[in-house]
Amino acid sequence: MRIPRLLALAAVLALAGALAGPALAADDDCPACAGYLRHQPLTEPRTHPSMGGQLAVTLTSRLTETTIGGRPALSQVYNGQFPGPTLVVSPGDTMRVHLRNRLNPDYLPYGASSEDPAPIFPGQPYAGFTQPLGNLTNLHVHGMHVSPKSPSDNVLLSIKPGEDYRYRYEIPANHPSGLFWYHPHRHEYTDQQVGAGQAGMIIVRGGLDDVPGVGDLRERLLVFQNIEVKDGAATSSQYQTPEHRLITINGQVQPRIDLRPGETQRWRIANASSERFLSLEPMGGVELRRLAIDGNTLDRPERITRIWLSPGQRVEVLVRAGAEPGSFALVQQRFNQRPTPYGKQPRVTVATIRVAGAAQEPQPFPRVLRETPQRDLMAPGTEIVRTRKVVFTQAPPKFFINNKRFMDHAGHAMGAVFDVKVGTVEEWTLENASPEWHNFHIHVNDFQVVARNGEPVRGQPQWFDSIAIRPGHTVTLRLPFDDFDGTWVFHCHVLVHEDHGMMALVQATK
Numbered sequence: 001m002r003i004p005r006l007l008a009l010a011a012v013l014a015l016a017g018a019l020a021g022p023a024l025a026a027d028d029d030c031p032a033c034a035g036y037l038r039h040q041p042l043t044e045p046r047t048h049p050s051m052g053g054q055l056a057v058t059l060t061s062r063l064t065e066t067t068i069g070g071r072p073a074l075s076q077v078y079n080g081q082f083p084g085p086t087l088v089v090s091p092g093d094t095m096r097v098h099l100r101n102r103l104n105p106d107y108l109p110y111g112a113s114s115e116d117p118a119p120i121f122p123g124q125p126y127a128g129f130t131q132p133l134g135n136l137t138n139l140h141v142h143g144m145h146v147s148p149k150s151p152s153d154n155v156l157l158s159i160k161p162g163e164d165y166r167y168r169y170e171i172p173a174n175h176p177s178g179l180f181w182y183h184p185h186r187h188e189y190t191d192q193q194v195g196a197g198q199a200g201m202i203i204v205r206g207g208l209d210d211v212p213g214v215g216d217l218r219e220r221l222l223v224f225q226n227i228e229v230k231d232g233a234a235t236s237s238q239y240q241t242p243e244h245r246l247i248t249i250n251g252q253v254q255p256r257i258d259l260r261p262g263e264t265q266r267w268r269i270a271n272a273s274s275e276r277f278l279s280l281e282p283m284g285g286v287e288l289r290r291l292a293i294d295g296n297t298l299d300r301p302e303r304i305t306r307i308w309l310s311p312g313q314r315v316e317v318l319v320r321a322g323a324e325p326g327s328f329a330l331v332q333q334r335f336n337q338r339p340t341p342y343g344k345q346p347r348v349t350v351a352t353i354r355v356a357g358a359a360q361e362p363q364p365f366p367r368v369l370r371e372t373p374q375r376d377l378m379a380p381g382t383e384i385v386r387t388r389k390v391v392f393t394q395a396p397p398k399f400f401i402n403n404k405r406f407m408d409h410a411g412h413a414m415g416a417v418f419d420v421k422v423g424t425v426e427e428w429t430l431e432n433a434s435p436e437w438h439n440f441h442i443h444v445n446d447f448q449v450v451a452r453n454g455e456p457v458r459g460q461p462q463w464f465d466s467i468a469i470r471p472g473h474t475v476t477l478r479l480p481f482d483d484f485d486g487t488w489v490f491h492c493h494v495l496v497h498e499d500h501g502m503m504a505l506v507q508a509t510k
């Protein structure tokens, strides 16, 4: 092992030297990246495609040696992979996931609450947070419109170490096509498990795949995660110090993404980090058009210069290279997530876009992406049966929705409960009455954003499953409760907040 790794490192250093120039100077902005294998061509997670309407996969949750940035690292992942495998299905399919919990049985037992003083990483910068290492787990299919009842997407399940659970998801025939993902959702332990790398993508075929000028392009998948590796072991992002904040793409550190001059590629991009907001910007070389958000295909492509992804969100973009060859940094822009020194995220280079090789004739961007326009709950005649307020407040390490905390699985203090009727539409105004960013995410049904700070949204309908709320701001949504009854959750997708109480229940009846 040692010699090939040294050779690989030498090759990388040589390559980095060859590519060094003004466009690449910015990649010195990542002290945490030093020592990892960098500038390697982007690779992608392995895929498990459905056949004949069926997909059956096994996901084993285990603390094991995986590879991060070309180096071995001990972490809790699925099937030894960081990130986990990509599941590819079609609307109408049955997706079976055999989840095997092989997490360490010596971790703290069921019932250990978030308030138990068990600091596991000494000197952690976000004082006041304590989390027992959790060996209970479950699975959530993020963004998917499937039943919330067992054996489908019931995130209130708690699967013990050594036990197995067989999920079965019936994907509706009219399910949207696009990028979704899976991750653990066991309250109290979600942050540490997702933060350790337990995440994988779900691609639902169709939609954009059939649009000329999109479906025929070279396709790439970029899964962003954030992680810290200390002494060969991964820890959750919340414990990171600035010099250790590593943003990986498909488990690689600062990979190289190749395009030919004039070429257009279709990138599916996911923010699978546990708490990091992404504001990505290419430093020249390419033009961007946004095609879809959170698995919702837009009516028309939108010109963008930055790719904004709050935790849990996905986006699809067309990336068209200019005529001039060169190397261009893809940077994560500076972002102030919290009013603490630790909350200031510095600008950092996350990848290199290399435009090289034989030129292609640039193709025009498509004008229309859908045969039928998106549903619009701002249209006249939309009946709103109820309006509500959803207020996000905090007194770290306690986090609240409407002054209530979601506490534990033993039935104690389960947070606010919203009773809704299947087949109706409600309007909720989210208010962030705290000094840091939050990110509202709801299961089962997506929502349309209709106003920001009371100002109506203009342009084509904007559908999401997760939406960021800036401190002191409001976002107004219209939510349809289609098809499914049962109990599910909405919460902040900054997962350390969710684990510390910022979650509430929806109870939908027919």
Ligand SMILES: [Cu+2]
Pocket: 437, 438, 439, 492, 493, 494, 497, 498, 502
């Ligand atoms: Cu939050």
